[in-house]
Amino acid sequence: xxxxxxxxxxxxxxxxxGKPLLRTAxxxxxxxxxxxxxxxxxxxxxxxxxxxxxxxxxGYLRLTLYHLATDGWRRQRAWRGRLRLLQPxxxxxxxxxxxxxxxxxxxxxxxxxxxxxxxxxxxxRYWEQLTEAEAAEVLGCSVGTVKSAASRGxxxxxxxxxxxxxxxxxxxxxxxxxxxx
Amino acid sequence: MSTxxxxxxxxxxxxxxxxxxxxHGLARKAYRHRQKRRMxxxxxxxxxxxxxxxxxxxxxxxxxxxxxxxGGHHGQATQTAADAYVVTRVEHALAxxxxxxxLEYARTVFQPGTTLxxxxxxxxxxxxxxxxGSPWAVGYAVHWMYHGAMRMSALAPGGQPVFxxxxxxxxxxxGRSIMVIYHNKSWWQxxxxxxxxxxxxxxxxRPGIExxxxxxxxxxxxxxxxxxxxxxxxxxxxxxxxxxxxxxTGARSGITLWVSPSTYLPVxxxxxxxxxxxxxxxxxxxxxxxxxxxxxxPAGFRQVPAPK
Numbered sequence: 001x002x003x004x005x006x007x008x009x010x011x012x013x014x015x016x017x018g019k020p021l022l023r024t025a026x027x028x029x030x031x032x033x034x035x036x037x038x039x040x041x042x043x044x045x046x047x048x049x050x051x052x053x054x055x056x057x058x059g060y061l062r063l064t065l066y067h068l069a070t071d072g073w074r075r076q077r078a079w080r081g082r083l084r085l086l087q088p089x090x091x092x093x094x095x096x097x098x099x100x101x102x103x104x105x106x107x108x109x110x111x112x113x114x115x116x117x118x119x120x121x122x123x124x125r126y127w128e129q130l131t132e133a134e135a136a137e138v139l140g141c142s143v144g145t146v147k148s149a150a151s152r153g154x155x156x157x158x159x160x161x162x163x164x165x166x167x168x169x170x171x172x173x174x175x176x177x178x179x180x181x
Numbered sequence: 182m183s184t185x186x187x188x189x190x191x192x193x194x195x196x197x198x199x200x201x202x203x204x205h206g207l208a209r210k211a212y213r214h215r216q217k218r219r220m221x222x223x224x225x226x227x228x229x230x231x232x233x234x235x236x237x238x239x240x241x242x243x244x245x246x247x248x249x250x251x252g253g254h255h256g257q258a259t260q261t262a263a264d265a266y267v268v269t270r271v272e273h274a275l276a277x278x279x280x281x282x283x284l285e286y287a288r289t290v291f292q293p294g295t296t297l298x299x300x301x302x303x304x305x306x307x308x309x310x311x312x313x314g315s316p317w318a319v320g321y322a323v324h325w326m327y328h329g330a331m332r333m334s335a336l337a338p339g340g341q342p343v344f345x346x347x348x349x350x351x352x353x354x355x356g357r358s359i360m361v362i363y364h365n366k367s368w369w370q371x372x373x374x375x376x377x378x379x380x381x382x383x384x385x386x387r388p389g390i391e392x393x394x395x396x397x398x399x400x401x402x403x404x405x406x407x408x409x410x411x412x413x414x415x416x417x418x419x420x421x422x423x424x425x426x427x428x429x430t431g432a433r434s435g436i437t438l439w440v441s442p443s444t445y446l447p448v449x450x451x452x453x454x455x456x457x458x459x460x461x462x463x464x465x466x467x468x469x470x471x472x473x474x475x476x477x478x479p480a481g482f483r484q485v486p487a488p489k
Contacts, residue, residue, distance in 0.1 A: 010208035016201030026198050033410070036204060043211035104193030107186070111194075126187055127194045159188060 002061045006050050009041065010057070017058050021065065028069040043069055066124070066138050070116045073115030103161065110160040117141075118153035125150050237333075278401070281464040283446070284470050285398050287327040290457040291319050297335050299346065301488055302358045304369035306335075315472070316364035319343055324397050325473045327466060330475050347476040348373065359476050368478045371487030392438065401445045404429065404438070413438070419450045422460070 014021075018039075025042075026035030042064040046057055053060055111119055116137070124135040125146070132150075136143045291307075292296070296317040300306045321339030322329060330349035337343055345361040358372035390403065407413035413431045419439060420426070426439035426448050439449040450459040464470045 007208045007212050012205070014203050014208060018207070019201065022203050023198035023201055026201055027194055032201060035201070036207070039203075040211045041216065042209060043208055045214040047208075047212055047215055076398045103186075104189045104196060106191040108191075108197040122190070123194075126191050154190075157190070158377075176339070 006047065013057060017056075020057070021061055024128065025065050025069075026060070027111065027127055028065060028120060029109075030109075038065060038068060063138060065118050068119070069142065070120045070139065107157055108159050110157055114153050114156060114159060116150045118156070121146055121149040122153045122157070146150060198403045208219065252363075256273055270446065282466060284466045286323070286462045286464055286473075287326075287450075287459050288323045289459040290321045292457055293320075295336065297322065297343070299344065299360050299362075299488060302373055305346075307345060317343060320328075327474060330474055332476055339370070345476045349474075352434055358487075359478075361478055361482065366479075367485045368482045369485050369487040397444070397446045400440075400447055404440065404445065404447075407431065424448050 011027050011130050021042075022035055025038040026032055029035045029038050039061075045062055045064050045068075046053065049060070066171050111122060114122065120139060121135060122140055124130045125132070128135075130138065132146045136146045139146065182387050200300040201345060237352050270299055296315045297319045298306050298308070301416075318337055319335045320340070322335040330347070332345070332347045334345050335343040342363045344363060346358065348356060348358045357370060358373060359368065359370045361368045381436040404413065405465050408415070408429070413429045413436065416430045417426060418425055419428045421439045422441075424441055427442055429438045431434065431438075434451060437451040438447055440447050444463070446463050449461065451457070452459070
C-alpha cells in the first residue's frame with residue numbers, strides 16, 4: 001500500500017460520504033466520541049484490506065461498522081467489574097414543553113441500553129431504512145433474526161421509555177449505578 | 182409497537198446526529214493507530230519480559246520531562262509534559278503487580294439533604310430531595326472494594342445506619358446483591374441484571390466514572406484514558422492527607438481527583454453536587470480488613486422482594 005495516496009483518497013471519500021457513516025456509528029455506539037472511535041476502527045480495517053477493495057469503500061465500511069458494533073467491539077467495556085459512581089443523568093429530566101421532543105430524545109438515549117445486536121437492527125431498520133432482508137445481509141444473519149431482534153428491541157425501548165418517564169417525572173437528580181461482577 | 186413510536190425513534194435519531202461532522206484527518210489517524218498497533222504487537226511478541234522495564238524507563242523519562250518546563254512560562258508545553266508524566270506514571274503503576282491486591286476503602290461525605298436509595302439490585306439513586314426528613318437521608322457512606330466485590334454502608338448525618346449493600350460474584354457466576362435496610366428492618370437479595378453484552382465505545386470520556394476490572398480497581402486505567410482523551414487534565418500538586426498528590430480536574434465532568442504520585446491511586450475525589458468529598462485509603466487485604474466486605478443481616482429483619 002502507498003500510505004499517503006491511500007490516506008489522501010480516503011480523506012476525500014470521507015469528506016464526501018463520511019457524515020452518514022459517522023451518524024450511523026454514533027447511533028450504534030450512543031455518543032459522538034464513541035462513534036468516531038468506531039469509525040476509526042472500521043477505517044483501520046479498511047486500510048488493512050485496502051488493496052483488495054474495488055470501487056467505493058462505503059459498503060465495506062458500513063458492513064464493518066455493524067460487525068464491529070455487534071461483535072463486542074471493545075468488549076473490555078463489558079459491564080462486569082465496572083463501577084459507575086454518582087453518574088449524572090444526562091437525559092431529558094426537565095421537560096421543554098413538548099412531550100414529543102422528550103420522547104424522541106429519550107428513545108435515542110435509551111437505544112444504547114439495548115444489547116448490541118438489537119441496537120444494530122434498530123439502527124439498520126429505522127435509521128438506514130433497510131428492509132429486513134437488507135438488514136439481514138448487512139448484519140450477517142437471517143431475516144428471522146432481524147425480525148425478532150427488531151421486535152424485542154422496540155418492545156424493550158417502549159418499556160424503558162415508559163419506566164424512564166416515571167423515573168424522570170420528579171426533579172433533576174443524580175444517580176449512582178454500582179455494578180460489579 | 183406503534184408506527185408513531187417508530188417515527189419518533191427515527192426523528193430522534195435525526196435530531197441526535199444532525200450536528201455531527203466527520204473530523205478532519207480521521208483517515209490519517211486510523212493509519213497511524215494501525216501502525217502503532219502493529220509495532221506494539223511486534224514488540225510484545227519479541228520481548229514480553231522487557232515490557233515492565235520499558236514502562237519503568239518511561240516513568241523516569243516522564244519525571245525528567247515534567248521537571249524541565251514545570252517552572253517555565255510555556256503553559257501549553259508544561260501541560261503536555263505534565264500529562265506525559267502522569268500517563269507514564271500510570272504505565273509504571275500498571276506494571277506493579279502488587280497494585281491489584283489492595284483493598285479499597287473510601288469514605289464519602291454528602292451534602293446536607295442528600296438521599297441515597299436503592300432502586301434496583303445494582304442501582305443507587307442519589308437525590309437532593311425530599312431532604313433530611315426522608316428515611317434515606319444520608320450524611321456519609323463508607324465502601325470497601327476488593328477484586329470486583331463491594332460493600333457499601335450508608336449512614337444518616339447523626340451516624341445511624343441507613344442501609345448496608347453488598348455486591349459480589351464468584352468467577353463467571355451471576356452476581357448477587359444483598360441490601361439491609363434499617364429504617365423498616367428489612368432486607369432483600371437479588372441477582373444482578375444479566376450482562377447485556379457490553380456496548381461498544383470507550384470507557385473514558387463518558388459522563389461520570391466508569392471503572393473496569395484491573396489493578397487498583399480500575400482507577401489507574403480510568404485516569405489514563407481520561408487524560409488521553411482530554412476528559413481530565415493535570416492542574417498541579419497539592420498536599421492531601423500528608424501526600425503531595427497530583428491534582429487532576431475534568432473540564433466537562435466536574436470531577437476533581439487527587440492521586441498519589443507513587444501508586445497513582447486516588448486519595449481524594451470531589452464529584453457532583455451531592456458529594457462533598459470522598460477520601461480513599463488503600464489497605465492490605467488482611468483477614469481483618471476483608472471481614473468488612475461481608476454484610477450481616479441483623480436478627481429479626483424480615484426479607485422483602487427486591488426492587489426491580
